[in-house]
Amino acid sequence: MEMNTQNNIESIYPLSPMQQGMLFHTLYAPDSGMYCTQWRCTINGKLNVSAFEQAWARVVDHHPVLRTLFIWEDSKKPLQVVRERVNLPWANLDWRERPTTCHQTSLSLVEPEESLETFLQADLEKGFELNQAPLMRCTLIQMADEIYEFIWTQHHLLIDGWSLPIILQEVFAFYDALNCGDDLHLKTPRSYRDYITWLQQQDLSKAERFWQQALEGFTAPTPFVVDKSFDSNSNQKQTYNQQQIKLSAEITAALQSFVKQHHLTLNILVQGAWALLLSRYSGEGDVVFGATVSGRPPVLLGVESMVGLFINTLPVRVQISEETELLSWLQQLQIQQVDREQYSYSPLVEIHRMSDLSWGMPLFESIVVFENYPTGASLWQQNSNLEIANIKTITRTNYPLAVVAVPDSQLSVQISYDSCRFDAATITRMLGHFQTILAGIAINPRQRLSELPLLTEPERHQLLVEWNDRQTVEYPHKLIPQLFEAQVEKNPDAVAVVFEDQQLTYRELNCRANKIAHHLQTLGVGTEVLVGIFLERSLLVAAVILGILKAGGAFVALDPTYPQERLAYMLNESQASVLLTQKQFVDRLPPSGAKVVYLDSISEANAQENEENLVSKTTSDRLAYVIFTSGSTGKPKGILMTHEGVISRVDRTQKVHNFTSNDRILQLGNISFDMFVWELFIPLLTGARIVIGHPQKTSDFDYLICLINREQVTIARFVPPMLQMLLEQKEFTTCKSIRRVITGGDKLTVNLMAAFMNNFSADLYNQYGPTERPSSITWRCQKSNKTSIPIGRPLPNTEVYILDKMGNLAPIGVVGELYIGGSGLALGYLNDPILTAQKFIQNPFNDQPSSRIYKTGDLVRYLPDGNLEFVGRIDNQVKIRGFRIELEEIEAVLSQHPELLEVVVILREDQPGNPRLVAYFVPQKGQVPTLDTLRNYLKEKLPDYMVPSAFVNLETIPLTPNGKVDRHTLPVPDASSLSQSISFVPPDNATQEILAAIWSEVLKLERVSIYDNFFELGGHSLLATQVFSRLRQAFSIELPLRSLFELPTIAELAKRIDSIHSIMKQLQANPLEMSNNREEVEL
Incomplete structure (x- = not known):
């Protein structure tokens, strides 16, 4: 001015x-x-x-x-x-x-x-x-x-x-x-x-006590979840758009009647509906949003006719317990609003300071504005002969999302949103959800909050019908051996399995399997009798598994590399009556009650054994195998899969991939791992060829590449980390025979997908499925601008449901727990009816009493195109290198070490693409266990993939305010070598000295270290404007205000200022370069 x-x-x-x-x-x-x-x-x-x-x-x-x-x-x-x-x-x-x-x-x-x-x-x-x-x-x-x-x-x-x-x-x-x-x-x-004078007379000390109590324990803004990722420090221009809906006159009248009858306000209903929407979206029962209040103090005479900016935006904190009665909850919200309005003069920046949020976090990212002032054109059309129509008001705020409700004969709701953060379709759905909640409120004041609907009918139909395959296909008369025998009859001389320099045709494999089956029946193996397999991958394994199934039994896969204690538990839990193995593994066998049969001994003795197919008396709903996976009790749990489950898996996989007798499928999975089941039965039941990788050479990439080329492998399954390592081998690009690669068991990254697609013309599929219902979802990878790779859409004959904590369907874009149904679900868990009842539940979306769904514990969300995106685990179960691991199992085992007092195990990914298990422990008083001691202790009890790669000794385990382990604050391994605090570092040049003086003046501090963070020292947005006013005078340069947010220390800001001065001197010395270099000068 x-x-x-x-x-x-x-x-x-x-x-x-x-x-x-x-x-x-x-x-x-x-x-x-x-x-x-x-x-x-x-x-x-x-x-x-x-x-x-x-x-x-x-x-x-x-x-x-x-x-x-x-x-x-x-x-x-x-x-x-x-x-x-x-x-x-x-x-x-x-x-x-x-x-x-x-x-x-x-x-x-x-x-x-x-x-x-x-x-x-x-x-x-x-x-x-x-x-x-x-x-x-x-x-x-x-x-x-x-x-x-x-x-x-x-x-x-x-x-x-x-x-x-x-x-x-x-x-x-x-x-x-x-x-x-x-x-x-x-x-x-x-x-x-x-x-302004009245404001200056208000007592902020009372307000401070109120806001501290109101916001106590609230440490992070309520996430939207449905917004797009956006870098606020990027140069992307923020643009704002609006969408609006009008509730019908009938719904509006019902809401007005509701508030009149129960002595509420329409504003409270709007705020309550928004709180519920935020809670359903975020999955949190404690949400905060902003609400605009009129701010016109009644004590100020004539305030209602004054013109100026009186409004204020205050945080509204709402606790949502889904079992709470609606009416009592709304009445409580109204009481809280009355309490808040006593302190409506409180500056928001001061309220933020009174809260537990750190300097960089906003209190809220959405605001609700209820325009309860007269807006009709009749107010200003007094004697004029003019007609005023199409009245519209637009205001851009700094909040990503603003909800404006305007009461009238039809309640109007407008959402103004940052289009860099939200898609138009997302806002359209959001308005639909908001309208559904409001309409639901008027129906029954005594209903529980959990009973209020969220989804619109079109979206519900889309989730349940359009994006779901609910046509359950049953396989009542088919068994795995019968389907295999059909392939034998179709192509008896086709090669079924190859291992090193050995191979078996379908006829030869069938004959061997029949011999084993007949022998097993003489040992009492029949329907659902469990038979242990203690073998490595070899030509023999396929014949053994088929023989067990032909005899009517079910196999239990046991990995010879597992610790004896774990093997002994699995054998005891399964009560396997027969254990098939080879003499080379005799020293690794734990004691058990099973009859041990050495396959290398019976092969010669039973040369004349019957080679004819057996007539099975079992049915497709009977057990085919038991696979043990990590369990939360510290012991592995056995998953029971039927013949129908395997056949359903093959059928739905075949409908997507259409494998033929010309395909050669690489088998690398450990026999006790679910991937092995896929690599065994998919080829054998579709007429393809199995190419077995040597169990001792699967980490030898030269060997694998040679094997793929020699055997002309066409189909391969790799967990993403192995695919990443193979792509780092130049020779891998010579594997031109591969037409399809399927990944699963771990997260496929965008970079890994791009690397594969840049080097191969083969198809790449990202596949998902728990062992309890494997191969359920898949996505064919394609070049796109996605920031994460979806796991895809359900395979045929698969039902998927994303549910919130209350069992309601989650909207598109909202994270919930994945439930999977359809034919082929596991029967449950071996000897654990309680866990089975918890994880396999009645399908609430299917009228058939026998319809069940499996509670995966995986957090996912629907993308707008109908694909599913994996978000994480609802508990402490993780996957690493394709292995599903219960962190609690590792904790339970490690806690048994006599020298340890407390133990926490987490999965860290401090370097992108390099996840690792880290164990944190507090030793017993006077004990100092070595890391080698702990590592060896676990190796005796757990598989190698479950042994943490790092062990961190702590004095205490950090806890959250409610007493739970605060996993987010556990230190990075080897962090003890770093300084735990930053000491005072004085300025060392003129620019830093000027900045330090400015900061000391504005922040009212005696001294400031050049590495101190402006905001952590008490700085805020209003003080930032004072800093930049002084910077302009001191350095004669124009810096954008956001620079202080991007460079919050003196050291960083001084470096930027010195860089600008240096460039300005160069331009002054050589003016001809100014126009050419103008764009390179970044302020």
């Missing part, structure tokens, strides 16, 4: 806290149109343009606040300055004769509304110079005879929504008087300065 025109200054006074916040956000994003308000309408009738313009000028003269500007650069605190006289910027545009143009792609004309929207967008983005009054402008566009579009744009720093009708009433009052030749004199309004 030019201060030399002193005679044009009427008043100078401080800003309200709300004004300070708006000023900061406007300066932070000066080109965004932030906090610009655009009010527009259509005027029909014979408008006296001159009188209309004069009427607006009279209103500006009448209200000092409309003649206000703001200064902040040469002042310790920002100030508002009222001019005595201003000229209102006014533009009259005539679009009546504006030519229309045709779209190149159609014959339709460009509508005037399209041009108007372009104008409105540009007008809003134009913003204002805050140090020049008035901060408002008017545009009158004549669209046709007696049809005008009027646009009034002003900065929100001046007035709030309550002030709008007051100003508009006065405009039309002056307009009517001018048309009649009258000289209208309105009563002098009370000055906005009186409100």
